[in-house]
Amino acid sequence: MMNNNYYLWGMKHELNPFLSVGYRGPDYFCDRVEETKQLNRCIQNGMHVALFAIRRIGKTGLIQHVFHPYANSRKVSCLYLDILATKNLSDFANQLATTVYSHFPPQKTLGKKIMELFQRFRPTITFDELSGMPSLTLSFDSKTQKENTIGQIFHFLDKQNIKIVFAIDEFQQILKYPENNTEALLRGYMQQLKNTSFIFCGSNQKMMHQIFNSAKRPFFASCTNLNLNHIRETEYKAFIQKKFKVHQSKIDSECLDFICKWTKLHTFYTQYFCFSLFAKNKKNNTLQDAHETAIELLKLNENTFFQYKNLLTTAQWNLLSAIAREEQVFQPQAKSFINKHGLGTPALVKRGLEALLEKEMIFYQTGVDKPYYEVYDKFLMRWLKHK
Ligand SMILES: Nc1ncnc2c1ncn2[C@@H]1O[C@H](COP(=O)(O)OP(=O)(O)OP(=O)(O)O)[C@@H](O)[C@H]1O
Ligand SMILES: [Mg+2]
Numbered sequence: 001m002m003n004n005n006y007y008l009w010g011m012k013h014e015l016n017p018f019l020s021v022g023y024r025g026p027d028y029f030c031d032r033v034e035e036t037k038q039l040n041r042c043i044q045n046g047m048h049v050a051l052f053a054i055r056r057i058g059k060t061g062l063i064q065h066v067f068h069p070y071a072n073s074r075k076v077s078c079l080y081l082d083i084l085a086t087k088n089l090s091d092f093a094n095q096l097a098t099t100v101y102s103h104f105p106p107q108k109t110l111g112k113k114i115m116e117l118f119q120r121f122r123p124t125i126t127f128d129e130l131s132g133m134p135s136l137t138l139s140f141d142s143k144t145q146k147e148n149t150i151g152q153i154f155h156f157l158d159k160q161n162i163k164i165v166f167a168i169d170e171f172q173q174i175l176k177y178p179e180n181n182t183e184a185l186l187r188g189y190m191q192q193l194k195n196t197s198f199i200f201c202g203s204n205q206k207m208m209h210q211i212f213n214s215a216k217r218p219f220f221a222s223c224t225n226l227n228l229n230h231i232r233e234t235e236y237k238a239f240i241q242k243k244f245k246v247h248q249s250k251i252d253s254e255c256l257d258f259i260c261k262w263t264k265l266h267t268f269y270t271q272y273f274c275f276s277l278f279a280k281n282k283k284n285n286t287l288q289d290a291h292e293t294a295i296e297l298l299k300l301n302e303n304t305f306f307q308y309k310n311l312l313t314t315a316q317w318n319l320l321s322a323i324a325r326e327e328q329v330f331q332p333q334a335k336s337f338i339n340k341h342g343l344g345t346p347a348l349v350k351r352g353l354e355a356l357l358e359k360e361m362i363f364y365q366t367g368v369d370k371p372y373y374e375v376y377d378k379f380l381m382r383w384l385k386h387k
Helices: 004-008 033-044 059-070 089-103 109-119 143-158 171-176 182-192 205-213 233-246 253-262 267-279 287-300 302-311 314-326 335-341 346-358 378-386
Strands: 049-052 076-082 124-127 134-137 163-169 196-201 224-227 362-365 372-375
Touching (some): 033 059, 033 196, 049 205, 059 196, 109 143, 171 182, 233 253, 287 378, 302 378, 314 372, 314 378, 372 378
Parallel strands (some): 049 224
């Protein structure tokens, strides 16, 4: 496991300007100017948003970036709720209560009122040993009470004369709850609220589309859909160059070109690459340094790649390698592709694609002119290509 020091610091104990986890403020954040504007417009106008994108492109980061300036606002309260760890509606209610409790400290007037509301549900407050963060567990006597609690929290905040924005991250999780009315329940509350808007976001695209884009389901046409794409090359290059420059270091344009190409501007991987390069603490960063960093990253992650291999059948692994070698595949069932890589029959490839999509080893990029398949993990893609 990577230790914390390695993660946060470059060689000379200067904070590494490239993050691959979390959000640390606008200084560490590249571009997303348009998307930030769009989301702000939605917040100001009380519109609900569903945010779509492939994994690790920066959905969560964008939400935190948009929320950041509202941290001390008296007019707008932005609450961020990650429900990945929730397994049912009780967990959801507790997570919601915890988020609200942490956002409005009980020392303040509104916080006091909220605490009074929570008292009704006989809360237990525990504190995380490491972070010291509080966590609320409410008691529910019945299913109805559970459902009502969620409604009561939303309604209570909605009446407080401020704009409330809830970002619910990993929202697809609700599809895994044993309670099958969660979508209808939440949608119902949403329709009753006047000062509250929602941003829904999730890392599983298929499930997110199921929730928001099927005509028969409660959330259909309830939100403005926003698609988050890759950060543009010009903006990303300028960002990277600037960060090196501020730390009295230079980066060659060949080196920059290599990084953008090699990571395909997939945010997490580009950040991770730059983090590693920066950590070498060179005065001048050349193409040679980029090559070395690339090799090191592949070595560092090799164990994970072998674990992936064990999860797949030989046919699936061969298909994955073929997609990696091509980088982007537009027609995987075409004869030319199948024959070139010896993949058997179109039917076999079809099954393989489904399995690889399901396991999130590849994604299907549809938000473009010509949709294509691509390997998700950019380091795995390079490793497969290298072989
Ligand atoms: N605009 C940005 N500028 C710089 N770094 C960014 C930016 N957006 C995201 N990142 C970095 O990339 C990492 C991955 O982004 P993030 O976690 O937001 O992606 P995500 O789309 O929410 O991923 P997942 O689908 O896995 O939830 C972040 O932790 C952050 O450090
Ligand atoms: Mg995320």
